[in-house]
Amino acid sequence: MDNPRSDRVRSVAALSKRSVRARTGRFAVEGPQGVREAVRHAPASVRDVYLTAEAMARYAADIVEPARAARLWVHEVTPEVLAAMAETDAPQGVLAVVEAAAPTLEDVLAGGPRILVLLTHVRDPGNAGTVIRGADAAGADAVLVSEASVDVFSPKVVRSTAGSLFHLPVVTGLDVDATLARLRGAGVRTYAADGSGTTLLPDADLSGPHCWVMGNEAWGLDDAVRDTCDEVVRVPIHGLAESLNLAMAATVCLYASAAHR
Template sequence: MADVLTNPRSDRVRSVRSLAQRPVRQRTGRFVVEGPQGVREAVRCAADRVVDVYLTDQAMERYAADIAAPARAAGLWVHQVTDEVLAVMADSEQPQGVVAVVEALAPSLADVLAGSPGLLVLLTHVRDPGNAGTVIRAADAVGAAAVLVSEASVDVTSPKVVRSTAGSLFHLPIVTGLPVESTLDELRAHGIRTLAADGGGTTLLPDADLSTPHCWVMGNEAWGLPEQVRAHCDDIVRVPIVGKAESLNLAMAATVCLYASAGALTFGT
């Protein structure tokens, strides 16, 4: 292990901090993972893409067995840093003492479709990092084959999205930059039904056909799905609301729909 990094103004520290900026991430093909859960999963599931791991003295002791040791065993660079250095590297206001720099992966829609996926979710023009990260985490939890993200959506390698996935970013393919309507056409050509999740849908979620391969299409937080996108889908499905809540937010609705799909595909219910 290298000497302890103590200078928060060093070139190395500045280069890590600069990855909070989207143009820098795009230019370098790298992003930052913060927190023990995210870094642990990066080391466990994507060690070949981990460039460096940074831990404070306290974090080095606390996560010796599940982060530091596995990282070294994988031949990764593990650096000890001061709290001040870690605070500069991290984007969050209360960093947890662990940061990693990881190379971004760019799977294609063709890669995903080659695996004959049974369950997908397509985020269309989703802008909120927390929503995007939560949907990725939910898709991971139910065993979805991939998450598809349209062009003009939030960058899934942004610090807030990465943190909100809690490591799920490293568990399933995330395909980004997709044009919505041509993606829907491609899914249909591969026998995958497209289900628009929309509060104005005529099909209630309990009545939707979820027994065959399908993709949930989720809209923007503010304006939902445009009419041309809804018309392009095979069905428009709404989550029934029996209480007084006006609606569910994007992440909640996606989670409910994904779990309904997982139940139908796994248990035939």
Template sequence: MLTNPRADRVRSVRALSKRSVRERTGRFAVEGPQGVREAVRYAAPRVRDVYLTSEAIERHADDIVGPARAAQLWVHEVTPDVLAAMAEADAPQGVLAVVDTAGDSLDDVLAARPRLLVLLTHVRDPGNAGTVIRGADAAGADAVLVSEASVDVLGSKVVRSTAGSLFHLPVVTGLDVASTLSTLRAHGIRTLAADGAGATLLPDADLDGPHCWVMGNEAWGLGEPVRAACDDVVRVPIHGRAESLNLAMAATLCLYASAGRRPSGDPDG
């Protein structure tokens, strides 16, 4: 059992709260049972270590500890003080894992001939980014693309808000927006800017072929150059008095509209 909150191993895990350390080591921390469970289930080869308190070991014997040991992962029992020293959350839930970065690339995504993508441009709020990843997973999207100026999706707040969806689909980061739009077009993927200034209403948008939703910053949305570079600019109709929709809400509505247009006979439909 690990009992010393000041041990080098504990400090090295806590250091993953810094983006520079995550980038240098190629690792990040996953806090909480839901995220760790999905990491063990869907990304076991990338899981370096799993840390649990004695209470969490008993509680999660079947859904985390058993599968982790079956996958021959390192499972460590720690005291609550040690886990608290490792985690960023104010009230950690007794479970934490260290996971290698996936290294997904746009070329890999395109090689799989995706039907539905979402591109986040200059998205800065961790909760929004994580919720969009979770919504994209739920809607059956093939990948999430993230611009170089957006929040780090491997930060703890983003990872927690994905609720494990981070391990269900590729998430490609560090992309240049203009070149990404051009690359998508070259691969026959239509780009749809989601913006309140759009002339096309969401129910009228052409969602039948492969396409990518392009989402903008929480405060200023999409700039004119990005809107002009997309094939269409689409807005979600607002029937009440709300001025606008939260980014994650709008993205989820757009993604589910696309999910509803899957061709008949699609096995994922």
């Protein structure tokens, strides 16, 4: 494929827009790490894989052969075509179009989860993606995302997950109040991670099923949400730092949970 102005190229490039992703149910994954994980862990969702000739040779074992073994469409394209498809200036010669998974909260609860994290009003793509990556690394069962949060299938979020988006369920579009009520009904305790908490993280009882509730990067958790949670937990600060950012705090909390698992 060598025409950067073709309809196919334009349709892939259009996936950088949220409205197009919502309409098509598809999103783009750029770079070898994300594409490799999509091919390896979610091949049924991968529609097309695009690579330059150089990338075809470099990632033959990691991407091309597994993709062809899964009977996926693998296309060789020119660097100009890939650049026209990608949002980034340096997509490293690899891009895939993937159908967005749509797990539900009920799907997650049916699996008897032990560790969850709920993002409420999280707007920064890097933070959202890093929380998903941290949740994956800590062995969380799922990431829950409120309807007011960033689109997890946006290019920046997808890149910052480093492939973890394909390793665990990510439930999106949730109403926060309804989600907290449903978690409580399923026997999952909810812990608001907030600097105002009177319980320090090392003192929190994380032995049972629980969900960390994380707030907005700028203003934290709404008072009503914080008050609805079973407990408000604070990460202790031992040095002079005023606070941890959202992604760091979430990862610290999730690893504390993992230690009890």
